Structure formats: structure tokens, C-alpha cells
Amino acid sequence: MSFTPVQKINAYEIIVDQVEQAISDGTYGAGDRLPSERQLMADFGVSRATVREAMRVLQATGVIESRPGDPRGPVVTAFSPRVLEKSMAKLAQLDSVSRVELLQFRLLLEGHASLLAATERTDDELAEIARRGEDIADLADQPDVRFGERVNRFHQAIRRASHNQMLEICGNVVGGVMAEMIDRRLTSETDRSSRVRTSAHDARALVAAIRDGRAQEAAAISTGNIYRYYADDLSSEETRRLATMMESYGAQM
Amino acid sequence: MSFTPVQKINAYEIIVDQVEQAISDGTYGAGDRLPSERQLMADFGVSRATVREAMRVLQATGVIESRPGDPRGPVVTAFSPRVLEKSMAKLAQLDSVSRVELLQFRLLLEGHASLLAATERTDDELAEIARRGEDIADLADQPDVRFGERVNRFHQAIRRASHNQMLEICGNVVGGVMAEMIDRRLTSETDRSSRVRTSAHDARALVAAIRDGRAQEAAAISTGNIYRYYADDLSSEETRRLATMMESYGAQM
DNA sequence: TGTCGTTTACTGGCCTGACCAGTAACCCGG
């Protein structure tokens, strides 16, 4: 016989749980309106302060949105990756998550996004990918535009064409975090222009591979490009930890 | 010239931002104590209700923990993936995410976890993996123990040995969601025992591959096993969407 | 009849002030 530890639950938590339950069992769906705070206060038999704390939590976790003055009450929001992004960004910036881990994870996501995009993409998506790819080359004449962000948009189009939402969202998060890191670090102009050149070149090759459905090649190009971007800064230990993964994609190191 | 949309910021949000800022710039670190609500109320020049709403948000996002009666005030918590897990779980349970997408994503994570574990694992981790693998075989005599959960624990040990926290956390979430799906669906006893047998067999092969550092093989076994588990239920279209990925791991379909 | 401003009845945001149960440091008697 085992005892389960008693965990005292605050009043506001009960409200949060009930609302989440009501949403997950379909009582409320995206776009529906919750009762007003004053109504909830009567329904749950608690004070308004307690209701408000519960609303704050639901709002912070991306479950509802509320706006002062709207007589229709708080609205149940459709899923948005905002919360996911924030917590993942926090994880990524954490000291305990090393650069290698982040890079490994990114290679993994981008590699497979390219792989899937090569077979799943529609023609419209291919066109969008190609357009974003050309945008990178244009960077050569635009010294003030952020490089990391532009490249990330290219990869974003690929992730979308993978037709896998989990992959897409997670990739967007990690890609966004790393793009920001790049733009914060990139200072030297000569360095920038050389990076623009190689990235634009890789992008064209990648677009071609995706166009022709050469999935493995697409993955190899994609991961190879990302890898080479960071290669200079890596220690030998870090390089070793990436080797197995790069090999699995058949990419050049 | 572009204008940025005005975004009204609530009082509590300002408090949240300031506290998060103070933590990210090192003013407060894990384990440190925030001032009491009454003190913060004086510091920020707001009412206690507002301070409390801010505290609730910080608590919900896993930044602080607070306990009634503690004269030392709320404690700044070390990062915990709890929030990330929750939002990830929400993503995985999203209706718009299809079975194939979830399975694709899982194959991706488990495949690379096995790949990395083969080269990065310590001896202790290998022992733990082997132990969890044998636990699966034991299931044959324990009809009441949940199959999906047990297999997930095995994979969990592998994910841990990959030495990549992002991979580990995401894998745990997706693995957990799918394990639950399995246990909800698995009813027939003859079906169960046959699945136990094949899974136990695959687990032994996987442990051996990881032990010997045969990374690619480990990934192939891992993904192959997971795939075969669901293969019967897949439509031909779903099978097609998985083919490219399975091929990239060199796994049998 | 249809349009457009105004009213109105709400909404959420925030404040004040209060009571309670819990905690841990402090202090004092042994």
C-alpha cells in the first residue's frame, strides 16, 4: 500500500483545472467566450480576486485572451506556439544546454524538414522556398538587413513544406533563437559578405534538390550548410559530438 | 518609415517583465528570495492584488515558487522543463496534428536519440538502458502492467543517454503522449503478448547496437521497431509519407 | 426604411482594507 502525498490545491488552481478540463472535453472550443469574471465569481463561489488570478494563469499559459471592456468576456484561444516558444527559448538560453546540443537539435530538425519537403512539398510551397532562397542572395547589397533572420525565413519555408506541424513549430522556435544569436554576433562586414555568398549558393543547391525530390541530398545540403556556419567556432570535442549525426545525413563536414 | 503598433501593457506585466529582467541579468539567481508581496507592493507602487497577479504569472511560467507563511518570501526556481512539457503536450494533442505527423516526429526523435546514445552513452547509462530493456521482456508474465509506459521508459533511458536535453525533453513528451495512446487502445491479450515478444527482441538488439557503438544500426532498429508497431493501422498514404524518413534511417519497413 | 450617433449596461484593470492559517526565527526558561 502506498500513500500519495497530499498536495494542497489553491482555489485559483481549481478554477484553472476546471476551465482546462472544460476546454479539453469540448465544452469550450477555440473562439468561444468564457463567462465574465463577475459571473465566474458567482459560479465558483469565490471572490473576484481569486477568479482574476485564475484568469491570469490561463492567460499566461495561452489558453485564453481577454480585453478590457469587451462585454462578451474572455475568448478561448486556438493553440499558439507562443508559450512553447518562450519556454523553449528559455531552455535554449540555459547554461546547462550547451551550444552543441542546440546545434545538434537544429541539424536534426532542419535535416528532416528538408528531407520531407523534398517529397511532400506542393508547387506553391516550392515557389515560396525558391523566393526566400533568392532573398538571401539579395542580402549582398543590403548591409543593414539582418542575415540570420533572412536565412531563417528561408528555412521556415522549407519547414512549412515538410507538412509536419510539430517539426515546423519546434524548428521555428530553435531557428528563431539561433538566428537571433547570429545577428547579435555578426559584426565584421567582410565576414558577412562571404557568409552571404556561401549561404546563397547552398540555398540554390537546396532548392534544386527539393525541386527534384532528391530527399537525402536535400538533407545533406541543409545540414552541411548549417554545420559549416558554426564549424570555425567549434572545439574538437564539439566537432566529434556532431560527427555521427552529420554522417547519418551523409553531409560534408 | 514604419510604425510599431502600440501595445498596452498592464501593470502586472511590467512587474513580470522587471522580475524576469532581474533574473536574466543576474540580480536574482536560482534559490534567491524575492521580496514579500507587501514589500513589492511598496517597491512597485501598486496594490497587492496587482503584485499577486504578477506572482501568479511568474509561478505559472515556472519562474518562482511560493509557499504561504514562509517569511523569506517567494523563491526563484531553477529552470524546470515542466512548462515546456505542458505546452509541448498541448501541441501533440492538437487535433490538427495528424497521427502521421506525430509518428514522423517520434521516429525522428527516437532515431537520433539512439544514434547519439550509441556514441555518447556512459557505462552507467548503458546499464540503465539494458535494465529497462529487460523490463520489457518481464511484461510477458505481468498482464496488468501497462505496456506502452514500460516501453517508453526504455526509450527514455536511451534519450537520456543521448546527452541532448532538447532531444530528451521533446522525446519524453511525444513518447509520453503516444504511450498513453497505446495503453488506451491495447485490449486483446494475444495481441499484447505478441507485441511484448517482438518489442523485447528489438530492445535486446538495440541495446547491443548501442553497447557496440553501432550508431546507424541503433537508429535503424529503434525506428524500425516503432514503425512496425503502428504499421498495421496505417493507410497507404500514411505509409508513403513515412517511407522517406524510414529510408533515411536505413530501417526495415 | 435605412443609416448613424448616442446611450447604456456591461467588461476587465486596479485599488483599499481586512481576516485567516501557516511558517520560522527569536527568545526565554530550564
Added chain:
DNA sequence: CCGGGTTACTGGTCAGGCCAGTAAACGACA
């Protein structure tokens, strides 16, 4: 030096109130 009671705090919750904002209902005017 030690142990138990005291005390000064903590967070949890409540009641009631004011404000600015919103949108729907309304009514006047064309």
C-alpha cells in the same frame, strides 16, 4: 546548551469600490 512557546511576518482569500473601455441596443434623423 537545549527545547518549546511567542511573535512578527508570510501568502491565500474575501468584500466592496472606482475607473476606462467596449459593443450592442437604441433612437433620432434623413
